[in-house]
Amino acid sequence: MSHVYRLVISCPDQVGIVAKVAEYIAGQGGSIVEANHHTDANNGWFFMRHEILASSLNMSLHDFEKGFQQVADAFDMEWYISDSEKPKKIALFASKESHCLADLLHRWHENELPGEVVCVIANHDDLRSMVEWYKVPFHHVPVTPDTKPQAFAETEAIVAQYDADVIVLARYMQILPPQMCRDYASQVINIHHSFLPSFVGAKPYHQASERGVKLIGATCHYVTEDLDEGPIIEQDVIRVNHSKTIEDLKRLGRDVEKTVLARGLRYHLEDRVLIHGNKTVVFDS
Amino acid sequence: MSHVYRLVISCPDQVGIVAKVAEYIAGQGGSIVEANHHTDANNGWFFMRHEILASSLNMSLHDFEKGFQQVADAFDMEWYISDSEKPKKIALFASKESHCLADLLHRWHENELPGEVVCVIANHDDLRSMVEWYKVPFHHVPVTPDTKPQAFAETEAIVAQYDADVIVLARYMQILPPQMCRDYASQVINIHHSFLPSFVGAKPYHQASERGVKLIGATCHYVTEDLDEGPIIEQDVIRVNHSKTIEDLKRLGRDVEKTVLARGLRYHLEDRVLIHGNKTVVFDS
Amino acid sequence: MSHVYRLVISCPDQVGIVAKVAEYIAGQGGSIVEANHHTDANNGWFFMRHEILASSLNMSLHDFEKGFQQVADAFDMEWYISDSEKPKKIALFASKESHCLADLLHRWHENELPGEVVCVIANHDDLRSMVEWYKVPFHHVPVTPDTKPQAFAETEAIVAQYDADVIVLARYMQILPPQMCRDYASQVINIHHSFLPSFVGAKPYHQASERGVKLIGATCHYVTEDLDEGPIIEQDVIRVNHSKTIEDLKRLGRDVEKTVLARGLRYHLEDRVLIHGNKTVVFDS
Amino acid sequence: MSHVYRLVISCPDQVGIVAKVAEYIAGQGGSIVEANHHTDANNGWFFMRHEILASSLNMSLHDFEKGFQQVADAFDMEWYISDSEKPKKIALFASKESHCLADLLHRWHENELPGEVVCVIANHDDLRSMVEWYKVPFHHVPVTPDTKPQAFAETEAIVAQYDADVIVLARYMQILPPQMCRDYASQVINIHHSFLPSFVGAKPYHQASERGVKLIGATCHYVTEDLDEGPIIEQDVIRVNHSKTIEDLKRLGRDVEKTVLARGLRYHLEDRVLIHGNKTVVFDS
Structure with a gap:
């Protein structure tokens, strides 16, 4: 390059x-x-x-x-x-599910991602070994209803310590506090496991199965204070049918999630995304 | 066959x-x-x-x-x-927009549709000449807020006269009265110009543009009393981006609408769709 | 517009x-x-x-x-x-199969196509009535192995008479003579019923069935003297499986063909296609 | 399950x-x-x-x-x-490129793959550390023009030692000797980085760029003595345009390759693929 x-x-x-x-x-x-x-x-x-x-x-x-x-x-x-020679510094937030995290770490390791992964912060310790194989610092910051304020204070301190330019919620499963959404406006990227605006909130694959849709999808978007309502960067879908169980939807969905997140993040890292109001212009010539 | x-x-x-x-x-x-x-x-x-x-x-x-x-x-x-030698009789309902109607009539004319188009009922007279070229009876039944009950009584009478087995709302743009939805349960097929459950109701392409989605879609579903909530038969999407105006979305969407409606109708005509609760099993081996 | x-x-x-x-x-x-x-x-x-x-x-x-x-x-x-107010004049070439021709005529009739259909030339008379409903002049120019030179001389004369800017082979099924390919370089658009370069030549759906591919496609390209080798403008595919007969492939393929041809022609009509060597730059912002 | x-x-x-x-x-x-x-x-x-x-x-x-x-x-x-409780044993063959190998190992590690990875055999040593993190035995068997017979004898011996049921060429980049193709008929699965039968042989992305196609793809197929001619299990494509360099095609293609290989392998592991002649029946209800 x-x-x-x-x-x-x-x-x-x-x-x-x-x-x-x-x-x-x-x-x-x-x-x-x-x-x-x-x-x-x-x-x-x-x-x-x-x-x-x-x-x-x-x-x-x-x-x-x-x-x-x-x-x-x-x-x-x-x-x-x-x-381009001062690539953005990326803090990856994860929980227990590894597919998005593993995919991004692997792309970064193979020099495919035009950015620098500086740390992983997770509310569970499960993925430590995988992250450490990549020689990326892993921080375990548990989040409980009681400790939420302290946990996010610690989280923000870690992000600041690494001077991260962008936070990626790689299936992080926690809702960021409003103040943090404002502090990092246009710098936090989430992957939601549905084709937004369908199936906002929890358990979108259950919702999709319940509604009987014939395609499921994933959405990469900037995080704002309004859950699942931020500017959309990238989306994609995959065909399903009546024979697919919720477990099947989750499995098929994981492939869409990781691909859509990687594409969306790439656009952001290459400064291809311009936000205006609640919409994006994505220049992918 | x-x-x-x-x-x-x-x-x-x-x-x-x-x-x-x-x-x-x-x-x-x-x-x-x-x-x-x-x-x-x-x-x-x-x-x-x-x-x-x-x-x-x-x-x-x-x-x-x-x-x-x-x-x-x-x-x-x-x-x-x-x-299979007693194909279902199809009543097509239309308004002013011709793309779905023209597509279905053409497929039927070319013996691609495994059913028999017996009549077209439209609340505007614009498409009469096109329909009559296909030698299909065209009935103009205007619907106004004041005349709705009489108009739908007349509409039902025409459907009964042709002994139609299935009603296709080919961008009909009118909401059927609840009693008619019940009378023709599982026999009325609609094409909605969005990827349901996103963008129910009016002007889905405006809603899609407003939300900044990166794919637009169409949904073929059975009509129930709950608007846009009936069992989904088929869906598809097409990629769009920031450069597309609402007019572009409408144009691109038309291609998805007509294809999805034709596929969904085909499944129905070949008895491939089994409804259970609010979901469908579609056997397309 | x-x-x-x-x-x-x-x-x-x-x-x-x-x-x-x-x-x-x-x-x-x-x-x-x-x-x-x-x-x-x-x-x-x-x-x-x-x-x-x-x-x-x-x-x-x-x-x-x-x-x-x-x-x-x-x-x-x-x-x-x-x-844009001097739209290109389009001569449509057809044979017996109507799906591409009907689709383009309908788009033009609905003011969706940014060009002017000036005539249809067909080597069979079957589609006359459909074309004439659109009030487009229909010319029946039969082509036989013996009469090929005269037939194409007559064809070229008709194109010249209407001063057509672009010739669209809407499933024309005849190979243009080399001189005509040269005379109308970059002005003749064909739809080939395969995902080129797979399955060049005759009966691509038979070839696709024989090879057992899991997707079939269509290709819109400029015509050159080298059959099916000209610069590609647009392509798309649709998923199939083992249960699909050759008749199914043809039926499914028709939907791809007509959509791909319409998209490719639109790009050409809006001067979005720049040819360089045997490749195209297609600006579809 | x-x-x-x-x-x-x-x-x-x-x-x-x-x-x-x-x-x-x-x-x-x-x-x-x-x-x-x-x-x-x-x-x-x-x-x-x-x-x-x-x-x-x-x-x-x-x-x-x-x-x-x-x-x-x-x-x-x-x-x-x-x-289903005696899952097939999988020998993964790799070279230097890691995307398919990493993807399969990760799926296996997350219990997504209905099989058991028993060993990795690679003609380069580069991927050892990654494989060993997964606690999978890694065998480095270099292949040179001179040592080919011995190298493949050693390779076969390793496969036999692990009693592997299926060999997956995860971008292995070596052509198996004819006898090995016969010995392991219907047991060797390859991922080819093009939409076959387009672009057989070497450097398919270069060929795709040269031809100016608008979609690139990948094909998962059983290996036979005829290179890239075996029964196709699964295929998929992704849209590209003139702005994509060969490096871009490779990057975009990797995502298709790994997904198509994982899907095809899954079908095989669940005994969903029935081979007849040179075609497959894939039961993915």
Whole structure:
């Protein structure tokens, strides 16, 4: 993978944005590896993402950013630049079920995940050995109804200690406290084991079996204070029929869950997801 | 397609059902073209469907049925036999949107649909010419808030006049009165333009766009008094993203709607759907 | 749908293309509705498509084109601009099978297809009545081994008479002569009833059944002199199993064929397909 | 999962098979958990699979088998009974790529795979540590052009030592010698990284990129002497487009490979796959 800078922009739409941005990039010698635009005609908002070859710039990233601030000011942009060689630090939260955690750890171990797994925090100790094989620090923080405030204080302290950029709830099975949702807004990614907005809340495979649906699914979304209501990043489904028991649904669903979570997380790690209101723009060119 | 009898059975599960049924069929020389069984372990119910080559029986269908009644009584069966040469009569209900209606009429015209379209009833007159090209009687029965009782009385009279076995709501856009839902229980098939139970009710594509889902779908289900809550026969989805407008969702959704409705209807016409409670067993071997 | 101009460009990649193009568009007041770029790193080629709101330009299309020629010359571009209010003229070629033809005619009739169907040419007369219901001229040009040259001369004359921009082989079942493939390079779209490159040539469903594949598919591609080898525009598949007969495969396959052809044709009509060598770039943002 | 016996039968089709088999099962008190039939009308062959609740039989499995032989003889059946409590022993063959191996080991570790992994044999030593974490014996048997005969003799000896019932080529990258293919006919399962019969042989993702297909896939099949030509068990695909590099295809393909292999292997382990000629019947009720 080439060393690139990712320039991510959103702003009110108007004529000339692309020209000014492209002109600025070209002016510094920037070679564009990938470019995506989107205009949301409903609310007049413009979204843009560029991958610029780092080696092509005739100046430092710092100077490039400083210079770009003028373009940004002219168009009232929200923007940032990320550096592919400074991958995001990932804290994985888990419980007892291992399929999502094992899948992400394996992808990371094989250099497939464009991020750095810095720690695993789990409310049970079951997965310690697996995590430690990957040489990733494992923190067991039990959560009980009584100890919830202390447990999440400890959890947040661990996340802070590792300076994690993104928290992934890999079937964590605990509801984060509202304050933590706000503190880490747009930084916590969950995998819900249904095709949202169907079957919010607990036991979605039981709900799916009860309703007799012919497809089951999974949803990767940002966590907000409203359970299972945050912006959706990625979804997928698999076909089932009357012969499948709830155990079958769980088994088939696990394959969808882990794939959807890995795809959604990848989009986030590569800065492909732009949040606007409760929806996402996902640039997967 | 061969001339077959379809023997469809459901009953409490117990040892020996298959043996007795198979023994009875074989005893009359019956050659089994297709056989499906299913036991629902949750509620101890057994479901079975056989296709028997008509020409292989050494007796009339009437005598075959009479003889089978003894087997059925011994196991407390609900059962029926249908004859592939007496295809079900279909009344299509439509409004202004033509995609589902055109698709079903075309399939029927090309001998792909194992049923007989006997009439179209529409609350608007727009699709008359298309329907009449297929030489299918077209009945325009307008429905307004004030005339609803009379309109549905007229509608039921037309259905009765054609002796229709199944009513297909091909984007009919009207809610059937509760009494009609009860009168035609398990005989009215609807296509809902969402992946139920997501987005029940009106304007599902607007709801889907609002929620920012990454897949949209359609659901073919039996109509009950509870709107969009009846037993699901078939579902499918298609991938979308942030760039799709509501008009795009509608366009992409139409392809899913017509395909899902045609598949669901086909299952029904071939007696592949067994309803139990609010769920279906669909034998699509 | 808004009135837009579609600016489609391909050229050797270099720094500054986007800036110059965007600058030129913005300079004439052009509001960009949709923009897509792609760089093929393997061969150093750059592809670009813009949709520009027609009403936003402060000059005529003619003057806009004249001015753009300077940008194009500087970067050695192949380019063209199309006008969404001058939809492409479509000649549909058919034989006896109606599913693709009926599907396209219906979409066009419902204003879903961004093009104008100007005529149908068929080597059998069977579908005349259906076509004429749509008020589309139907030309019956039989093709026999002996009359092939004359038949295709007549066919080409008809296409010329209607000034068609694109020929769609909607299950036409005849192989176009090499000269015609060359004359209409990148203008003839075929639907092949397999997932190419599997099962080229005749009777792909028989081949698929013979091989025991678990998915069957369809491929929409440009026609070249090499049968079934032209650039692929769109493909899709559907799941099958051992219980499906060849008749079942044909029936299931028809749904894939018509959907894939409609999608592929739509991409072409909206100038979303850029051909490079034997591959396509399809901008479906 | 309940303790079941799986009775798997294939024989020439005739009237009365189901009756006799069901009668025999019921006569011994056998409660049928799952039953599947299929008649191949092309070649007049009949296939059947029953799952019988072990605890429901009023005799030993040995006596049940002895008694069944008479039914089998009457209909010229090929048949066997497997016992879900005697899971098949699996030898996994691997090379350097870990995704399929890691996926299968993890499923096995989580009790999801209805079989027993007895050893891993690899022609490189890279994956030893991962395998040994699972407490599975790891055998490094290098294969070079010069040492091929000895290497495969050693390989076969290891398989024999563990008394393995099935060999899984989890991206093994070596071609088994013809004699070994014959010795282990219907017992060796491979995952090929393309949607066969497209792209047989080496570097299928390069071939797919070259041809410009819009979907890539994977195929799980039994290994025969004819490379990539054995009976297909399972296949699936994933959508790609022009923007995907060969590295992207490999990454996306890995997810399809591991899922398709796991599904195909599961079918085999549960005796759901019946081979006839070069095709499979897969009973996944």
